[in-house]
Amino acid sequence: MTKRARDAAEEMAHDLNNVLAATLGIAEAILARDGLDPETRADIEAIREGARRGGAAIRWRLNGPGAPREPxxxxxxxxxxxxxxxxxxxxxxxxxxxxxxxxxxxxxxxxxxxxxxxxxxxxxxxxxxxxxxxxxxxxxxxxxxxxxxxxxxxxxxxxxxxxxxxxxxxxxxxxxxxxxxxxxxxxxxxxxxxxxxxxxxxxxxxxxxxxxxxxxxxxxxxxxxxxxxxxxxxxxxxxxxxxxxxxxxxxxxxxxxxxxxx
Ligand SMILES: Nc1ncnc2c1ncn2[C@@H]1O[C@H](COP(=O)(O)OP(=O)(O)OP(=O)(O)O)[C@@H](O)[C@H]1O
Ligand SMILES: [Mg+2]
CATH class of the missing domain: 3.30.565.10 (Histidine kinase-like ATPase, C-terminal domain)
Structure with missing residues (x-):
């Protein structure tokens, strides 16, 4: 990857991370409310999980697999x-x-x-x-x-x-x-x-x-x-x-x- 392409990828990762962090924050704020019906709670949990995994995907793409993982x-x-x-x-x-x-x-x-x-x-x-x-x-x-x-x-x-x-x-x-x-x-x-x-x-x-x-x-x-x-x-x-x-x-x-x- 050229330096220019790498810089562009890092900038994009930064922007996406910000959006995902905001999404995660909103999801957590909703989940902290009382009285959510179970169906809505499950949907919001899926959004939170998606935002977490999106962040992990960005880190994985930018940094590679990293150190060997535990099984x-x-x-x-x-x-x-x-x-x-x-x-x-x-x-x-x-x-x-x-x-x-x-x-x-x-x-x-x-x-x-x-x-x-x-x-x-x-x-x-x-x-x-x-x-x-x-x-x-x-x-x-x-x-x-x-x-x-x-x-x-x-x-x-x-x-x-x-x-x-x-x-x-x-x-x-x-x-x-x-x-x-x-x-x-x-x-x-x-x-x-x-x-x-x-x-x-x-x-x-x-x-x-x-x-x-x-x-x-x-x-x-x-x-x-x-x-x-x-x-x-x-x-x-x-x-x-x-x-x-x-x-x-x-x-x-x-x-x-x-x-x-x-
Ligand atoms: N599950 C599938 N059933 C039928 N054809 C498939 C399936 N998966 C892939 N293909 C065929 O393989 C081609 C290449 O798949 P690939 O995922 O690489 O690209 P794409 O789906 O066409 O485009 P992109 O993933 O970039 O949106 C598809 O265009 C399709 O012809
Ligand atoms: Mg495809």
């Missing part, structure tokens, strides 16, 4: 991001959660994961103009031999996998290998710039992850990120600061299955 529960991170994603999807699109790796820990930065998941969710929403379902899922996957996928080859190892699947238009097989190229878009008339997946790919790399996509035209698209899976027995912090215990195996809770936009 944190992936499922808890996904659950927190899902609240934001639910508000990012179009009308008629339902968000389903299928979190299947309660023991899985990752060192991925939450801001990095947000960038991946928000971009993938935006694409999924665009691919379902008539509505449909976006499913966010996690699972454990052990790779025994190099697994050649598009766009990455996944080396052997133990992984916590996070996936975003949609029931949308799908991608034509001939263009599938090109969709991660910066600037490739089939949505230029709707303002698409072909930057989303290139940025997802870069973010996956930054958190030592590997990306893969599978798609069937007319049926939908499934994008996965394989993250190096950590295990441990200590309590770990979750994004947003609250203490999260290393989750015990548990049945999928009904509230996990579907987050409906209001």
């Amino acid at each position: 944190a529960a992936l499922d808890a991170m996904i659950r927190a991001t899902a609240r934001l994603i639910a508000h990012r999807l179009g009308d008629g699109v339902t968000l389903a959660l299928d979190l299947g790796d309660p023991e899985g820990l990752t060192r991925a930065d939450p801001a990095c994961l947000d960038r991946i998941l928000l971009n993938l969710a935006a694409n999924a929403g665009h691919a379902m103009p008539e509505g449909g379902t976006v499913t966010l899922s996690t699972r454990r996957h052990t790779v025994a031999a190099p697994d050649i996928r598009v766009p990455d080859t996944i080396p052997p190892g133990d992984y916590a996998v996070v996936a975003v699947a949609d029931t949308g238009t799908g991608v034509r097989p001939d263009i599938l290998p090109r969709i991660f190229q910066p600037g490739f878009t089939t949505r230029s008339s709707q303002g698409g710039r072909g930057l989303g997946l290139a940025s997802v790919h870069a973010a996956a790399r930054a958190c030592q992850g590997f990306l893969s996509v599978a798609s069937v035209e007319g049926q939908g698209t499934h994008v996965e990120v394989h993250l190096p899976r950590e295990t441990g027995s200590t309590h770990v912090p979750s994004p947003g600061g609250s203490a999260a215990r290393r989750a015990k195996p548990r049945a999928l809770q009904p509230s996990d299955r579907e987050i409906q936009r209001r």
Whole structure:
């Protein structure tokens, strides 16, 4: 990055930080009021979380990943991001959660994961103009031999996998290998710039992850990120600061299955 571009990025980060700090302050002032109905409280909490995560995303973008992070529960991170994603999807699109790796820990930065998941969710929403379902899922996957996928080859190892699947238009097989190229878009008339997946790919790399996509035209698209899976027995912090215990195996809770936009 040239010095001029870096100065411009820092100025923009400064401006955005100010706006986000103001948003955070307003949200906290409203949350301090008595008598808020639960639905309004949940909405304002989502705004506060969005402002916090926006700030973290700016810091992550400007400063890079920084020092290695303590392992944190992936499922808890996904659950927190899902609240934001639910508000990012179009009308008629339902968000389903299928979190299947309660023991899985990752060192991925939450801001990095947000960038991946928000971009993938935006694409999924665009691919379902008539509505449909976006499913966010996690699972454990052990790779025994190099697994050649598009766009990455996944080396052997133990992984916590996070996936975003949609029931949308799908991608034509001939263009599938090109969709991660910066600037490739089939949505230029709707303002698409072909930057989303290139940025997802870069973010996956930054958190030592590997990306893969599978798609069937007319049926939908499934994008996965394989993250190096950590295990441990200590309590770990979750994004947003609250203490999260290393989750015990548990049945999928009904509230996990579907987050409906209001
Ligand atoms: N979930 C999906 N379903 C169908 N096609 C997809 C999906 N995700 C990506 N694509 C295809 O890949 C192309 C590139 O996606 P990418 O996110 O990089 O750019 P974009 O969405 O077109 O624009 P931008 O992200 O810059 O707004 C899209 O134009 C679309 O053709
Ligand atoms: Mg996009």
